[in-house]
Amino acid sequence: MILQVRAHWRRDRFELAVEMQLPLEGVTALFGRSGCGKTSLLRVIAGLERLKGAEVMLGGQVWQQGRQFVPLHRRRIGLVFQEHSLLPHLSVRDNLLYGYRRTPLPERRLHLAEVAAMLGLDALLDRGIDQLSGGQRQRVSLGRALLTSPRLLLLDEPLSALDTQTKREIMPFLSRLAVEAGVPMIMISHAPDEVERLADRVVFMRDGRIDCIETLREALARPDSPLFDEEGPASVLQGDLAPPTDNGLHPFQIGSERIWLVGASGRARGDARLRILARDVALALDLPGRTSVLNQLPVSVERIDPGPDGRVTVACRLADGQVLLSQITAWSAQSLALRPGTGAYALIKSVALME
Amino acid sequence: MILQVRAHWRRDRFELAVEMQLPLEGVTALFGRSGCGKTSLLRVIAGLERLKGAEVMLGGQVWQQGRQFVPLHRRRIGLVFQEHSLLPHLSVRDNLLYGYRRTPLPERRLHLAEVAAMLGLDALLDRGIDQLSGGQRQRVSLGRALLTSPRLLLLDEPLSALDTQTKREIMPFLSRLAVEAGVPMIMISHAPDEVERLADRVVFMRDGRIDCIETLREALARPDSPLFDEEGPASVLQGDLAPPTDNGLHPFQIGSERIWLVGASGRARGDARLRILARDVALALDLPGRTSVLNQLPVSVERIDPGPDGRVTVACRLADGQVLLSQITAWSAQSLALRPGTGAYALIKSVALME
Amino acid sequence: MLGLSPADWQAIEVTFKLCLYTTLILLVIATPLAWWLSAKRSGLRVAVQAVVALPLVLPPTVLGFYLLVALGPRGVVGQTLENIGLTHLAFSFEGILVASVIYSMPFAVQPLYEAFSNLSRRHVEVASALGANLFDRFFTVILPLTRGGFVVAATLTFAHTLGEFGVILMLGGSIPGETKVLSVLIYDHTEAMNYEAAHRLSAMLLVFAFLTLFVVYGINRRFQIAKL
Amino acid sequence: MLGLSPADWQAIEVTFKLCLYTTLILLVIATPLAWWLSAKRSGLRVAVQAVVALPLVLPPTVLGFYLLVALGPRGVVGQTLENIGLTHLAFSFEGILVASVIYSMPFAVQPLYEAFSNLSRRHVEVASALGANLFDRFFTVILPLTRGGFVVAATLTFAHTLGEFGVILMLGGSIPGETKVLSVLIYDHTEAMNYEAAHRLSAMLLVFAFLTLFVVYGINRRFQIAKL
């Protein structure tokens, strides 16, 4: 499904100017600095701002064009606002059910019991919303949007007030919803870990404009991607996941090479993606001796890009053609005399399987 | 300065029961799951809830005890609420200056210009607060609290709506405020990176009770610490930072051993702390050959704790007695035949200097 | 019963009908009007808002006089009505109803205007996002969130209509069973120095009003909306 | 000037003084009262809230009569005043001022009660945290945030006092320069079928009220508070 948006909006000194065609399968992250216009864009898509000359189309359906305008309540969008927006005169239960009750019976895919359980709200259903903690309120907002069984979810920092553990319980649910129920999501998030774990696609915004739209893979592969502000560059490898062997580790087959994984238990075998932070990849010219570093892949250096703080990012090509990024100090690169074409071993310590 | 709190508060089904003596130097993080009572505790400390029988004392000064009660406006606390709380009838500037104007002249340490610049609010000063983005509003809240030059800062998730880059601009400022101006802070945060970067001490809460109070060092050294939910265990090493040598790297001296650091430019030399994730530390029995891994410290294995997903955490003792944690697969530990007393080399790839 | 004469009961019935209808009609009229007033800032809207309050500044009998002239058989409104085959409004229940509505309008419009002005746009947006159409939003979100304003509007209107007699006396002519309301009756009793009857009716009116208001305010408070 | 006689000007002066003082006094009295009423839910508070509205339900002349009895030399209040060496309040400006205050009380208390009820506790807490004491908080946070309620209270009170004449007529005795207000004057003119004078004064009153309200409402809207 394609979302087409064209909008031009002057808000005093701020100007939103967007023209995009966004494939919407799965989760699309909207990423950008504070004040760059993410919330504004979401409001335009939702139809909360009826801008003159704006166009919004989802799939074949026109939401706004010229004098045509489908009001929000008929767009079937699940919307989570950035700031607390529960209806103060309703209990938690009635907040959750407000949209549910207005969803035609055959369209209801999610129900109160499962959503409440998933969000840990079971015990709170009969409370007033002034008796909730900040994080509890955020979960109710999310649950309320989910219970409308929307055609599209627009989430404005829906997990910002939640602790890591709670987030980790909710994120797989959202993933599954996107994949299995086919509900596309556009999610604003400042947390790179959320983006990396959930998103299939990233829309980078800057100063009211779309910088670029990339698949997560592309975004992660780009050494200067804004996503790396936190963790530095990373690469994503495609391969085949097999069940664990005797050593308790999963072999992850990339062409003829193999990477050993931990912590992938319970995952189905088959096609999978690995995310490897460049800073977790060291390079060696000799195979090291007895060491805990299990993964030692032969690579050939392809390009060396300077990075911040006296570091360089080395793009290495694996035997099967995929690219693996390694971040080392400029000094190491120099003392190892690395240059395009140099053969080396990539030493990978920890490896995370992407959800 | 010691903060003493004793309080017992039934809020319907939730019960806060706290009795603690908290040394307040620097930054104290309040850490716990959503709904565990962090905000409630902060409200008690601030005096927003006048509970019967509660006691709050800061340093030698009684804030609440028996019938004695110092109202909030005379406690000189800088308070940042979890949810947006700007005064809607005032401009950004007047919000920022509301507390400043009520601070006696000689007590004013921070001024509008520097705070606005630090928080990136310069261009927004004349706006109404309904013309701000979510993150901008949060920054105004923080700035407003800072401008009262408080004796104590109580921050309820003050950075949750901010992007990484903005956070990274603000956090050093807060650190410096805590250290240089001696303003203690209690900060609620769900982001382990914020806690690790800012906190000197962590108060762990669970279900309305204080689980334990630890220095960050202790918290990070504990392999089962809730802080590690995200990144796994880490160790913090104390040492001496020297200016960069020819290779552009800073030597960080730990006893007779040396760790090379990147990205510490601009830091004063002297005492410093290093934070090293256990998963970034590999172990080898032989010194590896030509490799980009610069830091290869001789250690002796002290203890091996089982971890999740077929991993183990190996506590290693450095020559000067400090403990370094390494996380490797159980299989590696087994094939290297590691046991207490084994001599090995700790291979540390990337190293972050703590702010 | 209660020592009341049939005339008293008749007046009570007229009064009650008048108050009830006035309140209901005013809520129906004032709600869209106040909404419109609060929707945007414009000179016209401010002017209308000011005009709504004007009937209040005239002495009631004088207002009654102008209404009599306008609604009576020789007035613009009255004549128009007669021309289309209806009867003019002077000296009829319908007439004092129209007068009460006009006279109490500011008590309904102002509190509602204020309530609508304070209504958070966010909550209305939320309801839209959750699939509620305009009608649905009004009854399930706007109305509950501005209920306090409606209570103020309704109680002030009701109480004010209960006590008003200047306009009614002039326009209605105190015709028993038609335009003779309790306040006119009490006034008559005091004029006739029939103090005992006046006291009794006044006391009854006060007790009734007190109980009504006590219940309404009590209920309104019981369902106080969470403030955050 | 404007074709007004000295008697007209005298009445205008008294009226203006009465409206101004009534409004000011009521704001001063109603503010703490409404605050107290809105602070907690309790039977007593609901009862007081209902009692405040009661003067409204009596016909004004009847209320005037009761006030005349109470405030006059033989009434409880009047006698007490005389005993402590003051004069009773019947037929004096002070008397009609007291009456106006009592009579218009619900128009001040109800909107303020509503405004205070809707006030977000958070904003008051914020002001405390920023070092503002109670007094300071009231003037720099509570008052600005409930301004709309004050505007409604003040305009309704002012307009209602402007138009009220039943109570004033009875209690005041329409003494020129003392208790003869514009509304009584206009009433006298219409009763004497002196329509031309009544029309002129009414028109003037309406224009004046319109302009005042237009300005007040306009200013109030200009400084509309951000709603989030």
Next chain:
Amino acid sequence: ERFTIAAASDLRFALEDVIAVYRAQYPDHAFEVVYGSSGKMTTQIMNGAPYDLFFSADISFPERLHAAGFSATEPAVYAIGRIVIWSNTLDASGLTLEDLADASIRRIAIAQPAHAPYGLRAQEAMEAAGVWDRVQGKLVFGENIAQTAQMVESGAAEVGIIALSLAMFPALAAHGYHLIDDGLHNPLTQGFIVTKRGGAKPAAMNFARFMETDEAHRIMEAYGFVMPR
């Protein structure tokens, strides 16, 4: 057929007695009485009020209605009123108009001379007695003669000049009054008409005729009205 009588407030007590007699004689005549100020009722009749007979406190109002074509009969005098000094705190029977200027009397209530006939006559009487200027600061004005009486009754005004018909009403008659010499003021000629509407109703006309009977006159006189010759 029902009819409605509009009557001036000062008639209140006397007319009730007249009506009681009338009802006894014509038990099948259904009618109501509405009391109010003469000015107000005149305006109302001009604007379609359903009044069939109008008993005014002053003949000028019926005359005005007649001139404007709202009446079915010529304005007729049905009584002439008298005014008295009345008080319920002092013994008014011993008071004269001159005494009103005395400093011991703080408040004097009269009806508003601008529109109430009794008020105007009170003013004329005081002017004739030469005390008008001296009582200026003490005067308080009632909307009508009944309200004036109430002002005195409440004790807020020591004395009032009210209609004799009121002072003779049993509730007030317990206190004495001083009858003011009718030479000091113009006569309080009270007139009535049958309105256009009432002209078509035989019962209304019948009541008008009844007011001229001796029986009615006797009752009126008992209330202190002087009957026209």
